[in-house]
Amino acid sequence: MERQDVIEALRASGESTLENAKAKALAEYDQLFNVSLNIAVTGETGSGKSTFVNALRGLGDDDDGAAPTDVVETTMKATMYEHPGMPNVKLWDLPGIGSPNFKAKTYFKDVNFDIYDFFIILSAKRFSENDLMLAKEINKIKKNFYFVRTQIDNDIRSKERRNGFDEQKVLSEIRQDCKENLKEVENPHIFLISCFQVEKYDFEMLRNTLEIELPTHKRSALLQAWPVCSTKSLKEKIKLYEGLVWAAALTSAYIAVIPVPGLSIACDASIVLLFFVRCYYAFGLDDCSLRRLSKKVKIPLENYLRKSKIASAIRDKTLTRMQVSAALGTVAAIEFVLSLVPVVGSIAAAGLSFGTTMYILREGLNELASIAREIRDVAGLNAIDH
Known part of the structure; x- marks a missing residue:
């Protein structure tokens, strides 16, 4: 990785070495999803x-x-x-x-x-x-x-x-x-x-x-x-995912050093997709949760998902691994070539994957969290909490 990426990864993980940070990332990522x-x-x-x-x-x-x-x-x-x-x-x-x-x-x-x-x-x-x-x-x-x-x-x-x-x-x-x-x-x-x-x-x-x-x-x-029972519980869910963005990104970076054509990006895509789908359900943005809430507050809420491209894609079942791969495709060739270069090349490939995935995960999480907050606000639930 580039030095700044290493510093950021170490700071996020709380570890002193990159190897320890990778091990911790894999453990936390596995704990979150498995x-x-x-x-x-x-x-x-x-x-x-x-x-x-x-x-x-x-x-x-x-x-x-x-x-x-x-x-x-x-x-x-x-x-x-x-x-x-x-x-x-x-x-x-x-x-x-x-x-x-x-x-x-x-x-x-x-x-x-x-x-x-x-x-x-x-x-x-x-x-x-x-x-x-x-x-x-x-x-x-x-x-x-x-x-x-x-x-x-x-x-x-x-x-x-x-x-x-x-x-x-x-x-x-x-x-x-x-x-x-x-x-x-x-x-x-x-x-x-x-x-x-x-x-x-x-x-x-x-x-x-x-x-x-x-x-x-x-x-x-x-x-x-x-x-999601309250504004507080939504905040706790958002905080959970915010705290694990680094682990998902570093897991992606760890996979990116394997020199097999297409493997790095396929794994990046899988990680990004799984992360977003988990957020989608955890924040109560799925059809069943919104339908129950709409019926309860007598306000149609499903259309608010259209404000989020990620939520809409998940709802319409168009956010597939291929789509996420395409989003990351601009760096695919560079990652693969760099991963073939012994030591330095592999580190550079991992750094590129880490930075790209970190950005995508943060932006996507913020987008899903924002729409979840707006839906609760429209439904009048935030006022009830206060």
Whole structure:
């Protein structure tokens, strides 16, 4: 690399040598895109497990690929659903405990508890004896579990017409009732949520708690996949990607020294494309997320994506590896020729790839972040946060 590129890469990585910086970049890049996260969603029949899984994936119950929902038990076996934009994040919709097909006494043999990183135990009413049994069994295998009381929006609507209605008082009463039913669990984590109003109640508090208690290498996967619940959570997502632009660029530079025609640019293109697609889904710019938000605020939001060429290309499925390769194509021949020159040539090739990719990633990230902020502003969500 040119000296300025080396200085910038070392400063961004916090390492003292280029080799250490490369190793760190590869590790962080791999962690961002490849570390798996398996979330188990369980609870009694009718607690809204499938709807919760869909909400975490940014899908409505009627969207293509959504977990099926109904008034009767629809989950007959542990079913895995990948996050639409983060395939390393997997949500498992487990059968409802206590249903005719899954008796409480045999449930733990029927469902393999070992493969999950943590458990969400849902209840639409009061936590029951079956829920306590679940918690105790999960505790035996030394994994974390969290009690989530769903359909809070329905509880609020049923009581808001009463004289002297106080929403905070109602929420406090529900929370206390949950605690009373979970006395046998020491310091239970209890969260009140609505799957249709993720910006309200405890949805973001749930994510914050999960993030704190997850192993460090799993946290970025959770942050990327979790729906945008507030201006603060969007800022955290943007900050995450800003902090990893250098790693993606340096990973590209590391690949660029391999003297195979077309390999460098193909890898650069793959890295750029994957980075942008991850941002697109993490920021809630995908069709399903925008459709849900548009329906909620009664404002058509999808057309705002047209202000971003990158977002539009991803939406229209025209941002392909070939397209990104073309964007980088002006330096393709130079990179390849330089990569064939021993030592000096390879370093120069890596430097060119690093600088080019760094610029493209920064500009693209800023563009996607800007449109995500504008959409939240138009939807009136920033005002709600304040």
